[in-house]
Amino acid sequence: MKKKISRRMFLRQAALTAAAATLPLSVVEVSWGAGKSRNFTFAYISDSHLTHIQGAKFVRNFDQGLKKAVTECNFMSPKPDFVVYGGDLAQLGKREELEHGLEIMGKLRHPVKWVIGEHDYYLDLGKFWEEKISRLYYSFDHKGIHFVVLNSILTYDSWVKRWATPEERMANMARLDNPNGSPFMVKDEQIAWLKNDLAGMPKDTPIIVMSHSPLYKIFKPWNFWTEDAEKVQAILQPFEKVTVLHGHVHQILYNQIGNITFQAMMSTAWPWPYPPSYIQKPHQVPKLTVFMNRADPFHERDATGWSVLDLHDGRVVNNFKLWENKDRVLKFDEKLGYPIDVEYQEPTKRIPPQQHY
Numbered sequence: 001m002k003k004k005i006s007r008r009m010f011l012r013q014a015a016l017t018a019a020a021a022t023l024p025l026s027v028v029e030v031s032w033g034a035g036k037s038r039n040f041t042f043a044y045i046s047d048s049h050l051t052h053i054q055g056a057k058f059v060r061n062f063d064q065g066l067k068k069a070v071t072e073c074n075f076m077s078p079k080p081d082f083v084v085y086g087g088d089l090a091q092l093g094k095r096e097e098l099e100h101g102l103e104i105m106g107k108l109r110h111p112v113k114w115v116i117g118e119h120d121y122y123l124d125l126g127k128f129w130e131e132k133i134s135r136l137y138y139s140f141d142h143k144g145i146h147f148v149v150l151n152s153i154l155t156y157d158s159w160v161k162r163w164a165t166p167e168e169r170m171a172n173m174a175r176l177d178n179p180n181g182s183p184f185m186v187k188d189e190q191i192a193w194l195k196n197d198l199a200g201m202p203k204d205t206p207i208i209v210m211s212h213s214p215l216y217k218i219f220k221p222w223n224f225w226t227e228d229a230e231k232v233q234a235i236l237q238p239f240e241k242v243t244v245l246h247g248h249v250h251q252i253l254y255n256q257i258g259n260i261t262f263q264a265m266m267s268t269a270w271p272w273p274y275p276p277s278y279i280q281k282p283h284q285v286p287k288l289t290v291f292m293n294r295a296d297p298f299h300e301r302d303a304t305g306w307s308v309l310d311l312h313d314g315r316v317v318n319n320f321k322l323w324e325n326k327d328r329v330l331k332f333d334e335k336l337g338y339p340i341d342v343e344y345q346e347p348t349k350r351i352p353p354q355q356h357y
């Protein structure tokens, strides 16, 4: 049966369609579902690894990566509602590095939501971060979306206590492929907090969780791994629309586990390789992920970047801003039930990553 629509409704619809045709999607605020969530845009910068040399000297390349992302965020039109910093602002957690990071990030003309990374944490166990930057875990609501920030880079107490100095502890957590490292954890106290935070929330509330490490298991020797990820997933799984955004892996990586979509954010500093292109050990790199091309070492910004995320119908459309590379767009496909790389799906046009083990 054809639905009758009133002239007033028709005009309203026509006005919305006209607006959608002329304005970027993110400024068209269309209500959906129960009418409580609206579309908006935010930006995501992660893993800058600002590295102190001595005095006022820092590694130039990493400074430039963050400065470039901040500048581009300031030029965004329409403005993002906020910018997320995804962790690893510092390289060795030094006060000089964190203060330097705050100075560069201070040029942003938008509010910032902070996520802590292991490089920010393991020198003073998050003291400076908590005092001067942000709480380590918290939640907030924005235009119908429930956001949760987790501190996912905790680990076993026995490991934290085994080092003679904070510097030694930091250096051992900072190293990739370190047999003396320790896997990341959210830990029970925070898991209980999360359970309580989500208790009683309608199951159709879209949820976005932001953590530094991936909240699933990819490759333990490199610590692309959260030991108690399944406990966190079990709390999130009953919700219909859940997206986890994480940093740490410095590459495009995406996965779907039940109702939960996972998307990795780019680093502004350097790319890590994909484990299967580098090692011949068992791994759980998601089959869904179409790998990025190998980074070109002659372009200092190649395979680094940042993201603009459009929140559309409670789902994330992730527009990667890849410097020296073609942009890619990750979008949740409602029919398939997982995210697809809409700008990169044509198999004949893909360049396979180079094997280098």
Ligand SMILES: [Fe+2]
Residues within 6 Å of the ligand: 047, 049, 087, 088, 117, 248, 249, 250, 267
């Ligand atoms: Fe990092």
Ligand SMILES: [Fe+2]
Residues within 6 Å of the ligand: 088, 117, 118, 119, 212, 247, 248, 249
């Ligand atoms: Fe990290």
